[in-house]
Amino acid sequence: MKAITANNSFLRGISENKQEFLLKFLILGLIYALAFFTRLYSVLRYESVIHEFDPYFNFRSTKYLVNEGFYNFLNWFDDKSWYPLGRIVGGTIYPGLMMTAAAVFWVLNHFHITVNIRNVCVLLAPWFASNTAMITYFMAKETKNSSTGLVAAALIAIVPGYISRSVAGSFDNEGIAIFTLLLTYGFWVKSVNTGSILWSALTTLAYFYMVSAWGGYIFIINLIPLYTLVMLVTGRFSERLYIAYCTFYTIGTLLSMQITFVGFQAVQSSEHMAAFGVFGLLQIHSFINWARTQLSPRAFARFFRISITAFAALVGSALVLGLATGYISPWTGRFYALLNFTYAKDNIPIIASVSEHQPTTWASFFFDLHILVFFMPAGLYYSFTKLNDANIFVVCYGITSVYFAGVMVRLMLVLAPVACILSAIAISSTLETWMKAIKPNLRKTKNTVEYTGQKEIGYVVVTGMTVMLMLYVFHCSWVTSEAYSSPSIVLAANQPDGSRIIFDDFREAYRWLAYNTAEDARVMSWWDYGYQISAMANRTILVDNNTWNNTHIAQVGKAMASNEENALKIMRQLDVDYVLVIFGGLTGYASDDINKFLWMVRIAGSADPNVVESDYFSPEGAFRVDSEGSSTMLNSLMYKMCYWRFGSVYTDYGKPPGFDRVRSVEIGNKDFSLNVVEEVYTTQHWLVRIYKVKDQDNRA
Amino acid sequence: RSRRMEGIFSVIRIPNLKLKTPRASLPTAMTVFGILFLTYFLVLSGVVYDIISSPGSVGYVQDEATGAWKPEVFLQWRVNGQYIYEGLAAGAMFSLGGAGFMMLDLANKKDTLTRNRHLLILAAGVSIFVAYNLSIVFLKKKIHGYMR
Secondary structure (H helix, E strand, O other): OOOOEOOOOOOOOOEHHHHHHHHHHHHHHHHHHHHHHOOOHHHHHOOOOOOOOHHHHHHHHHHHHHHHOHHHHHOOEEOOOOOOOOEEHHHHOOOHHHHHHHHHHHHHHHOOOOOOHHHHHHHHHHHHHHHHHHHHHHHHHHHOOHHHHHHHHHHHHHOHHHHOOOOOOOOOHHHHHHHHHHHHHHHHHHHHHHOOHHHHHHHHHHHHHHHHHOOOHHHHHHHHHHHHHHHHHOOOOOHHHHHHHHHHHHHHHHHHOOOOOOOOHHHHEHHHHHHHHHHHHHHHHHHHHHHHHHOOHHHHHHHHHHHHHHHHHHHHHHHHHHHHHOOOEOOOHHHHHHHOOOHHHHHOHHHHHOHHHOOOOHHHHHHHHOOHHHHHHHHHHHHHHOOOHHHHHHHHHHHHHHHHHHHOHHHHHHHHHHHHHHHHHHHHHHHHHHHHHHOOOOOOOOOOOOOOOHHHHHHHHHHHHHHHHHHHHHHHHHHHHHOOOOOOOOEEEEOOOOOEEEEOHHHHHHHHHHHHOOOOOEEEOOHHHHHHHHHHHOOEEOOOOOOOOHHHHHHHHHHHHOOHHHHHHHHHHOOOOEEEEEOOOOOOOOOOOOOOHHHHHHHHHHHOOOOOHHHHOOOOOOOOOOOOOOHHHHOOHHHHHHHOOHHHOOOOOOOOOOEEOOOOEEOOOOOOOOOOEEEEEEOOOOOEEEEEEOOOOOOO | OOHHHHHHOOOOOOOOOOOOOOOOOOOOHHHHHHHHHHHHHHHHOOHHHHHHHOOOOOEEEEOOOOOOEEEEOOOOOOOOOOOHHHHHHHHHHHHHHHHHHHHHHHOOOOOOOHHHHHHHHHHHHHHHHHHHHHHHHHHHHHOOOOOO
C-alpha cells in the first residue's frame, strides 16, 4: 500500500499506515495495563495474600518446587496429607501453574530483582490476564479483522466472568489455563486459515502448555474434533484443515502423554476417543477423495460401498472390544456429569456438593457478562451471514461453552472469552456500518445503501453503543470491586455505624496450630480446609480439597456425625490428635461446618449405610439445631464441638443466650459435657475452634 | 431367488408400497442459526438449573401485614437461585436485545423500502432499550446494593 501523507488526519507528517499502527499499539498497551490493574483491589485493600483454598496447595507446591528442584518435585510423595495414605503429588497434579510461577521467580531473581515467591504467586494471574487480552486480540483478528480484535481485547480485559478467577491472589490453574486455552485456539484458527505446518506445530506446543495447566484441556481435545466434523459435514473439507488437524492430533497427543497425570489416558479414556475417531475419519475421507480421482465412476461407487462397510465394521468391532475389555475406560464422573447433568445429583454427592459445580441461573449469566449477553446472539448472526472457516470455529466454541456454562457455574470462565469475541464481532460490525453512514466513503460500490435519515440515525446508534459500552465498564468495575475481590481467608463486615471489622480468625488459628502443637501432630477437619491447614499450619492432615479418596472423607464425615464414643473409635483408628471446626454462629458467617453438616452426613452415608440422613432431621423433616432438632443431631460430635460453651454467650440484643446467628434459633442442647475431646483454642470471633483428642486414661 | 422363496408369494400378498430412502439435505445456515438461537435462549434462562434443582414456577412469601401468602416471581437477594418464570423472562430479555441488533443489521440490507428500514431501526432501538433496562431492573432485585 502506498504511503499517504494525510493532511486532514490528526497527526500530520506520518503516513496513514503508521498512524494506524501507532493507534493500535497505544490501545493494546492501555488494555494490557488495564487488565493488570483492575485485578489489584484486594492487594490494595488488605495485603498481598493468597486467597481461597486451592491456591494454598498450589502455593505450597510452588515453594516445594523452588526449594527442592524440578526432579524432586516430579517425584514428590506428600506424607503430610491424607494421613495415613499419603498423596503422590508429582503424578496427580497439573504442574503447569507451579512451573510457570517458579520460572518467573527464577528469571526475576536471576536479574537480581529479588521478588518474594509469595508475591510472584499472587500477581501471576493478573499478568497472565493481560497476556490473555493480547492473545484474544490475535484470535479475533484472525477471525475477522483487527478492529474486532481491539474490541475483543478491551472486552476481555474487564469481563467479570474471567476476573472472578484471575484476581491478584487467586493462584489457581484457571489463571493461566484461559491464557493457554486461547493461545491454542488462536493458533488453531491461524493454522486452519493458512494451512501451514509451522502454525500447527505452534498449536501443539500451546496445547501441551494447556494440558500441563488444567484438566479442562478435555474441552480442546473434543472441540477441535467437533469442529473438524462440522467442517466435513458442511462440505468445507480442505487441505489446510487436513494438515492442521493431523499435525495437531499426532504431536499433540504425544506431548500430552508427557504429563504424568494424563499418561496413557490420552489414548485409552473415552474422553479422548472422539479425537481419535475424527482423525481416522479424516484419513478415510482423504483416501476416498483420492480414490475418486483414480477410478471410473462405476468402479468408484462399488469401491466406496465396500470400503465404507469394511471400515465401519472394523472400527465398530474395535470400539466394542475396547469398551468390553475395559481398555477404553468410560467417561469419568466429573466430565460425564457435564453431558448428563442430572447424574451428579443422584450418584456422586461429592461433586454435587461443591458450590462451583451448581448449574447457572440467569442472574449469574447477566452478572458475569452484562451487555455481552445481548451482543452474543448478534455476533452469532453476523457469523452465520458470512460463514468461513474461522467463523464456524468461533460459533462451535461459542455454543458448546454456552451449554457447559449453563451446566456448571465454574465454567462461565470458559464462556467469557468467546462471549467477548462474538460480542466484538457484533459491536465492530455495527459500528463499522453506522460510522460509514456518518462519514460515507467517497467511492460508491454497488453494495453501498443510501437512504434518508441515514446520517442522523448513525449518530444515534453510535452514541447508543458508546453509552452501552460505558455502562459495561461501570458494571465491571463495580463487580470487580464488590464481588470478586474478597480474599476469603480474611473476612470483612460493615458495622451499623459504617466502620469495618476484619475477621482474621483463620490465619490466627493456623498460626496457633503452627506454634503450639507437635511437629507431627495430625489435624482432622472437613476437607475444605485441608489445603490451608497444610500450607499455613504445616501440620499433617487427614483429608483435603483434592477429594481423591471418597471413603477416607466418608470416615471423617462419620466421625463428625457420630456421638462421642463412636467418633472416638474412628479418631483413634486414624491417629487424630487435633480436630478443627469452623463455627459461624457468633459472627453470622454462613459457610460454617454446621451448614455443611448435611453434606458430611450424605457423604458418610454413601460409604457406610449405618449413617442415615433422616436421623439428623427433626420429626417434621427439617434440619434444626434448636430444641426441636433430632437427638442424633444434638449429640453428634460436630454439634458439641461447635456449641461448647456457646449456651452461655449472648450474641444479639434481646435474644436469649446461645442464639445461633446463622440458623437464627436458640440452640437446643446447652449443658453437655465433652468427654473425648477438650477445647484448646477458640479464635477471637469464635470462627475457628480447635479441640485436642484426650489421651487414654492411665491404667490404674 | 430360489424356487422355495417364490412359493411363499403364492400365499402372501405383497402390499403395493413405494418405499424410498428419505432424502436428508443439510439445513440452511439460517435454520441452524435459528436452532442455536433457541438453545441460547433456553440455556440463558437457566433451564439446566430448573431441571436439576426443580424450583417452583413462582415462589411464595408471607405478607408481613396480613399474613397471607402472595406469589413472588423473583427469588430476591440470591444470585445462585431462581424460579422458572423469572429465568424465562430474563432469557426473553436477552434474546430481545440480541434480536434488536440483528434488526439493526437487517435495516441496512439492499433492496428494502426506506419505510421498512426506518421501522426496523425503530423496532431495534426500542428492543435494545427495553431489554437492557428491564434486565437491570431484574438484576436489582437479585443483588443487594447493586451499583451503590
